[in-house]
Structure formats: C-alpha cells, structure tokens
Amino acid sequence: MAPIRLPSPIEESLPTINPKKLYGNNNNGVDKVRDAVHKDTFEVKENELHATKKSRNVTFENFYGHKPTRVDRRFDVTLSDHSYLPKIENPRADWVVTAATNAFRAYQHGDLGQVKRFATIGTGSGTDVIAALDIFPQIEAVALTDLHEDVVAAAKSNVLASTEKSDDAIRAVASTAVARAGDVLVPLKGEKPFDLIYENLPNIPLPNAGDLDNGQASSTYVGDRTLDRIPPFASTALLDLHYVALWQAKNFNLLSQTGAVLSSMGGRVDIETMLKLADAAGFVGRVVSLAWKEQSEPENVIGGYAEFENNGLGPFYFYPTAALEKVFANYKPASAALCRQQIEIKLAPHRLDATTALQRYREGERIGHTVVVLASVLKAT
Numbered sequence: 001m002a003p004i005r006l007p008s009p010i011e012e013s014l015p016t017i018n019p020k021k022l023y024g025n026n027n028n029g030v031d032k033v034r035d036a037v038h039k040d041t042f043e044v045k046e047n048e049l050h051a052t053k054k055s056r057n058v059t060f061e062n063f064y065g066h067k068p069t070r071v072d073r074r075f076d077v078t079l080s081d082h083s084y085l086p087k088i089e090n091p092r093a094d095w096v097v098t099a100a101t102n103a104f105r106a107y108q109h110g111d112l113g114q115v116k117r118f119a120t121i122g123t124g125s126g127t128d129v130i131a132a133l134d135i136f137p138q139i140e141a142v143a144l145t146d147l148h149e150d151v152v153a154a155a156k157s158n159v160l161a162s163t164e165k166s167d168d169a170i171r172a173v174a175s176t177a178v179a180r181a182g183d184v185l186v187p188l189k190g191e192k193p194f195d196l197i198y199e200n201l202p203n204i205p206l207p208n209a210g211d212l213d214n215g216q217a218s219s220t221y222v223g224d225r226t227l228d229r230i231p232p233f234a235s236t237a238l239l240d241l242h243y244v245a246l247w248q249a250k251n252f253n254l255l256s257q258t259g260a261v262l263s264s265m266g267g268r269v270d271i272e273t274m275l276k277l278a279d280a281a282g283f284v285g286r287v288v289s290l291a292w293k294e295q296s297e298p299e300n301v302i303g304g305y306a307e308f309e310n311n312g313l314g315p316f317y318f319y320p321t322a323a324l325e326k327v328f329a330n331y332k333p334a335s336a337a338l339c340r341q342q343i344e345i346k347l348a349p350h351r352l353d354a355t356t357a358l359q360r361y362r363e364g365e366r367i368g369h370t371v372v373v374l375a376s377v378l379k380a381t
C-alpha cells in the first residue's frame with residue numbers, strides 16, 4: 001500500500017534550528033523545529049501500523065517469556081482498526097514484553113510497594129493490563145485508557161478473554177476494569193488514587209492537523225501541547241507526553257501516598273534527561289528496568305527521529321541489535337538498571353544517530369534501542 005502523507009499545518013519552509021538555541025524561557029524554538037519537520041516528507045507507512053488479522057491467539061509463555069501464575073495460558077487478542085499492534089510474532093520488538101513486564105516484576109519482586117489499584121495510559125491492545133493482573137498478587141482494581149473508544153473496548157475484551165479460566169478474584173478485577181478513552185490521564189480525573197500508573201506514551205509528535213486516525217496507532221501523538229507548559233529540555237528530547245503524564249498524575253491527585261508512576265521510554269536520549277524530566281514534574285525518579293527492544297515500526301519511528309535530527313534536534317540514539325544483545329547478555333532488566341552506567345559505557349562505541357540508523361535499517365541491518373522504565377514518586381512537600 002502506498003505511504004500516506006500526513007497533512008502539514010505549515011505552508012512555508014522554516015530554517016534549520018541549532019538545538020543549543022532551543023533552551024530558553026519558552027519552547028518556541030522546539031515548535032519551529034517540529035513545524036519544519038512536518039513541512040518535510042513525514043510519511044506514515046501504513047503497513048507498519050495496521051494488523052492484517054484482527055484476532056490472534058496468544059500463548060502467554062511464548063509472548064511474555066515466563067509462565068502465567070494467575071491469568072490464562074492461552075487467549076485471543078482482538079484488535080480494532082486503531083489499536084497499536086502488539087508484536088506477538090516478535091516479542092523482542094514489543095513494549096509490554098521488553099518494558100512493562102520487566103518493570104512490573106522489578107517493582108513487585110523489589111518490594112517497592114503494594115499494587116492494589118493499577119492504571120495504564122495508552123494501553124493499546126490491553127496486554128499491559130494482562131501482565132499487571134498476572135504479576136501483582138494484591139491487585140483489586142484496574143483502569144485503562146487510550147485515545148479511541150474502540151481501542152479501549154477491544155483492550156477490555158482482551159483482558160476479559162485472558163481471565164476466562166482464572167479464579168473468581170481475578171475475573172472480578174477484569175470485569176470491573178474501568179476502560180475510558182481520552183487524552184493521557186484526563187479520563188481518570190476524579191478516580192480514587194492509584195498505587196501504580198504505567199504509561200508508555202509515544203514520543204514523535206504528529207503535526208497539529210495530523211491524521212489522528214492513522215497516526216495514533218503508531219508511535220506518534222497529536223502534536224499541539226502548548227497548553228501543557230512542557231519544559232523546553234523535555235520537548236527538545238521529544239519526551240513531552242511523559243512529562244504530561246507525570247504532571248497530570250500529580251495535579252489530578254491520582255497517586256496514593258506511596259504511589260508511583262512508571263514511565264516507559266525508548267532510550268534514544270540520555271537517562272539523565274529522563275531523571276531531570278521527573279524532577280521538573282515534581283517527582284523523584286529512579287530507573288527500575290533497563291532492557292533493549294528491536295525498533296518497531298522502523299520506517300515511521302527511526303524516520304521520524306531522523307527528520308527531527310535533520311532539523312537540529314538530537315542526536316537520538318539507536319544501536320545494531322547484535323550489539324544490544326551482546327552488551328545486555330549478562331544482565332537482567334533490574335540489574336541492568338542498577339548497572340546502567342556500565343551499560344551506557346559498553347554501548348557507547350555502537351551508538352548510531354537516527355539518520356545513520358535509518359540508512360543501516362534500509363540496508364537490511366536490524367536496529368534497536370534501549371528501553372528505560374523510571375519509577376517516580378512525588379517529592380516531599
């Protein structure tokens with residue numbers, strides 16, 4: 001199928017901007033870079049976004065990499081046209097497998113807090129909720145959000161499908177799951193506080209007039225966040241929605257006293273920038289899981305980063321998967337989090353900027369990136 005060109009709100013070409021000039025009291029510079037990128041050919045490769053089959057059978061152990069303890073061993077996952085695709089045939093490229101599951105296990109086994117009330121933002125197919133039901137033994141209530149009604153409805157039906165043979169307690173949690181559509185945490189405003197909020201929101205902004213129907217199923221999001229007052233350093237790193245999620249969790253009072261937000265981010269920028277993001281939003285962050293992932297939707301995502309890089313942002317980091325595999329071979333995700341400096345040093349010689357990574361991908365090389373999950377708790381006031 002031919003690539004779809006996203007409509008651009010900007011008619012005139014803008015000059016390339018040096019990222020050093022972007023740090024200031026407002027983020028106008030970043031907005032200009034974004035507009036310039038979207039003036040360029042930002043194409044969404046539709047075949048990377050939409051499933052040919054709308055329903056897949058999942059064997060829990062094959063996908064998540066460990067045996068289930070509380071949810072069913074096999075279940076069907078059904079997708080709507082807007083659902084983000086779980087990478088069932090290639091778990092190494094899947095966010096829930098490489099980020100959510102590892103972070104939930106690190107949180108549970110590290111005894112970091114009891115998770116009775118769990119929420120996930122941008123759930124996609126709902127496989128993150130299924131992981132949470134399996135990993136957190138005290139779970140009593142779950143909530144899930146995404147941008148479209150059909151996505152959250154499909155996700156909830158997948159959660160129900162994965163617990164058909166589970167015990168009554170788990171089935172009760174699944175059947176009472178709150179599933180709401182809307183932006184970031186807005187659909188959960190007014191809910192009782194949560195012990196854990198997981199988010200895996202996208203980094204690449206769509207043009208403000210972008211095609212939500214196509215773009216939302218990928219790793220892009222609607223670009224106009226001017227009302228969110230995002231710090232310029234976060235926008236320059238393309239981490240805007242992660243900041244918004246933290247800010248809303250705090251300001252909508254959605255966290256219990258010991259509650260944490262798990263921010264799942266592709267490590268295309270320094271971990272220090274991510275920790276600074278938590279600090280700027282009023283949190284203390286700590287890395288709980290560090291792993292790697294094969295780049296999903298590579299044409300769209302590496303291509304998106306390359307466009308931003310060409311317009312003065314970045315550089316953004318990618319690696320050949322062979323190097324990631326070798327460097328991470330002796331680390332579990334929680335121990336990698338502890339040893340993150342060692343890992344960053346070992347990975348440094350293999351680092352590719354997005355432009356080079358895109359070229360290498362097009363030449364047939366498998367490209368990946370690190371996956372960082374921060375657990376952030378509110379700063380003492």
Ligand SMILES: C[S@@+](CC[C@H](N)C(=O)[O-])C[C@H]1O[C@@H](n2cnc3c(N)ncnc32)[C@H](O)[C@@H]1O
Nearest residue numbers: 084095096122123124146147183184200216221
């Ligand atoms: C990278 S995907 C992750 C999906 C799922 N958590 C997974 O790992 O398979 C990002 C998800 O965030 C959703 N999303 C994008 N912008 C959002 C927003 N502003 N508010 C809520 N969800 C959003 C997308 O529709 C998509 O399902």
